[in-house]
Amino acid sequence: MSISVLGAGAFGTALAITLSNARTDVTLWARDEVAVKTMQTTRMNAARLPKARFPKTLTVSSDLEAACQAETILLVIPTQKLAAFLHSHATLLDVKTLVACCKGVDLATGLGPVQTIASTIPSAQACILTGPSFAVDIAAGLPTALTLAGPKNCLEPLQEMLSTPALRLYWTTDTVGAELGGALKNVIAIASGAAIGAGFGESARAAVMTRGYAEIQRLAIALGAKPKTLAGLSGFGDLALTCTSARSRNFSFGFALGAKTEFDSGLTVEGAKTAEAVSNLAKKHGIDMPITNAVAAILAQRLTVSQAMEALIARPLKEE
């Protein structure tokens, strides 16, 4: 049962490294032939994950057809690019076990990664691997625990296959909860970063995280998620990591908005497009999501960070 990791960004590279430390049949695929040749020669991905060395057993390839011969395929490209990628390569990905390793809601369709796979390639077993983990930690072999969600029949073999001595996977059949927890926490991480960047303080950040978790629960449960999943690694766990670490790109992006400093526009910040997508979803389903709406309004330049915080704090008083 071989594994291919499609997408050699920071996270795809980290997953490929840790998996190929434990097994010999892992391929890391990237679309850029020049980048692949460089990785094959240097045995590292200096552009996306500097310092992490590739195990000898890891195959790096730009041949998508060959990579898609694997039974299990990890999709590690940004959420907003996933649907087009699946459409373009549907015949290669037919009938496979496809594990989304991205976090977000597609702005065009309002679908999370599992739903995007299911709607594009219905013959595939659509799963998601998500939870609190920085690529650098995974590549360094530091202890990490993640949630694997998907159809019951494929979960146990997949859990076995993707767990390593440092990477502990828990399974759930609640794909809705797992994909929404991972997507929505990024928006709250932007808000947390903005609160810290603007100088509102640690207490304000704790309020944003907690009330952010309340609105994540409101939307996700309305869409079918289980509260237990949201309280687990893919929800609360990842919210805690991302809202409190300057290593998070979503947090740092929010920090730059709050502090009015520059941010590298080439970095993947999933929460930015997801804020707008989730704000649209919340409106459609009649769910109150004031923090997500505030992030979407800041990004659309309808509000400043200070105006957003003033509006949030002045909302009508109510029961918790």
Ligand SMILES: NC(=O)C1=CN([C@@H]2O[C@H](COP(=O)(O)OP(=O)(O)OC[C@H]3O[C@@H](n4cnc5c(N)ncnc54)[C@H](OP(=O)(O)O)[C@@H]3O)[C@@H](O)[C@H]2O)C=CC1
């Ligand atoms: N970094 C992390 O610590 C973690 C990231 N994640 C999630 O993983 C996902 C990917 O993030 P990450 O790896 O960090 O992002 P990066 O920005 O490091 O890399 C993105 C990768 O996706 C590739 N890519 C983009 N568009 C396409 C496309 N249309 N076809 C093929 N490949 C494409 C890029 O290729 P190219 O270089 O050619 O542009 C690049 O290799 C995100 O959803 C993120 O939330 C989850 C947990 C941890």
Ligand SMILES: O=C(CO)COP(=O)(O)O
């Ligand atoms: O999802 C992550 C941690 O679990 C990575 O966070 P960022 O995408 O914000 O860097």
